[in-house]
Amino acid sequence: MIPLLSEFKILQPQSFTSHWIAPSNIAFVKYWGKRENQIPANSSLSMTLKECLTKTKTQFTPSKELRVELLLSGERNDAFSTKMFNYVEKLASYYPVLNQVDIRVETENTFPHGAGIASSASGMAAFALTLTDYLYHLSSRERTKDFFQHASYLARLGSGSACRSLYGGFTGWGTHISNDYAVPIDVHDLFQTLNDSILVISSEEKKVSSSAGHSQMKGHYFAERRFDQANDHFARCISALKTGDIEAVGTILESEALALHAMMLTSPKPFTLFHPNTIKGMNIVWQFRQDTKIPVYFTLDAGPNLHLIYPDAHKKNVLTFINSELNHLCEMVIHDRVGDGPTPC
Numbered sequence: 192m193i194p195l196l197s198e199f200k201i202l203q204p205q206s207f208t209s210h211w212i213a214p215s216n217i218a219f220v221k222y223w224g225k226r227e228n229q230i231p232a233n234s235s236l237s238m239t240l241k242e243c244l245t246k247t248k249t250q251f252t253p254s255k256e257l258r259v260e261l262l263l264s265g266e267r268n269d270a271f272s273t274k275m276f277n278y279v280e281k282l283a284s285y286y287p288v289l290n291q292v293d294i295r296v297e298t299e300n301t302f303p304h305g306a307g308i309a310s311s312a313s314g315m316a317a318f319a320l321t322l323t324d325y326l327y328h329l330s331s332r333e334r335t336k337d338f339f340q341h342a343s344y345l346a347r348l349g350s351g352s353a354c355r356s357l358y359g360g361f362t363g364w365g366t367h368i369s370n371d372y373a374v375p376i377d378v379h380d381l382f383q384t385l386n387d388s389i390l391v392i393s394s395e396e397k398k399v400s401s402s403a404g405h406s407q408m409k410g411h412y413f414a415e416r417r418f419d420q421a422n423d424h425f426a427r428c429i430s431a432l433k434t435g436d437i438e439a440v441g442t443i444l445e446s447e448a449l450a451l452h453a454m455m456l457t458s459p460k461p462f463t464l465f466h467p468n469t470i471k472g473m474n475i476v477w478q479f480r481q482d483t484k485i486p487v488y489f490t491l492d493a494g495p496n497l498h499l500i501y502p503d504a505h506k507k508n509v510l511t512f513i514n515s516e517l518n519h520l521c522e523m524v525i526h527d528r529v530g531d532g533p534t535p536c
């Protein structure tokens with residue numbers, strides 16, 4: 192259940208404004224398949240990004256009933272306003288004060304739409320932080336460590352992977368830790384230098400949404416074996432992250448990306464989000480790694496775009512490689528790296 196529930200049950204609405212910036216994340220071990228209320232079917236683990244961010248300002252005003260208006264990059268967005276309304280309405284059954292508030296959300300991303308960077312993760316994390324800020328303000332509670340845990344809990348109810356965007360560095364979520372919220376994971380110094388160069392192979396709208404993809408894991412012939420694999424990868428990835436074993440982490444990273452897309456191909460209603468250039472790119476990365484022994488590995492989100500993960504020590508060589516061998520496959524390349532987590536502003 193929602194932590195700290197009882198003290199938030201009896202709050203009275205007040206006017207309040209909260210600003211937060213939250214990052215997106217890229218999963219090393221993938222969350223794919225869920226139960227009710229975004230309870231994940233397996234543990235997952237991600238690296239928080241530094242440059243791919245959502246900035247959100249939320250104004251709360253006392254009102255007779257719940258109202259939500261969302262502006263994305265300055266323009267009212269009806270679809271997101273309705274999505275946010277439904278989300279807050281669900282939370283209002285736990286926090287009745289949310290039934291008496293007019294919520295105006297102004298939000299913008301630092302990265303382009305369709306670039307294969309999870310804006311739902313950074314967007315829900317930023318909004319959940321402003322909501323948590325409001326609840327803490329109303330109850331005169333200080334922002335201590337449980338603030339982020341609470342925000343992670345609320346973010347999860349909006350978009351599962353968003354709960355991992357509440358901390359910098361590396362974050363885990365699922366049965367190994369908690370299904371309710373994510374927690375930060377300590378890693379070897381080497382992994383504090385990781386880069387993520389995102390090869391935007393296609394920015395076209397996805398044919399199948401993440402929600403539709405998750406639901407395909409129900410009744411999937413390989414579901415149970417896939418959940419076992421992810422849980423096994425999670426345990427092994429955590430230990431390799433702690434010891435600094437980049438080869439082990441990279442091997443799991445690629446296996447996870449391919450398993451995610453294999454699940455799509457073998458779904459009850461099969462589909463693929465691969466673009467021909469995704470497969471070309473993967474082969475080029477494998478060949479480069481074999482030829483140079485440089486530890487650069489790929490991963491994929493639910494989309495065609497390749498994320499190349501590599502440590503700072505090899506940045507110069509990898510950037511030259513991207514420019515000479517991969518640029519022609521992409522619409523653009525976005526360079527990001529491991530980040531420090533959300534910040535108030």
Ligand code: PMV
Binds near residue numbers: 220221350492
């Ligand atoms: O949080 P959702 O419902 O958008 O699902 C995210 C699923 C993946 O991005 C494919 C994997 C992950 O763990 O982030």
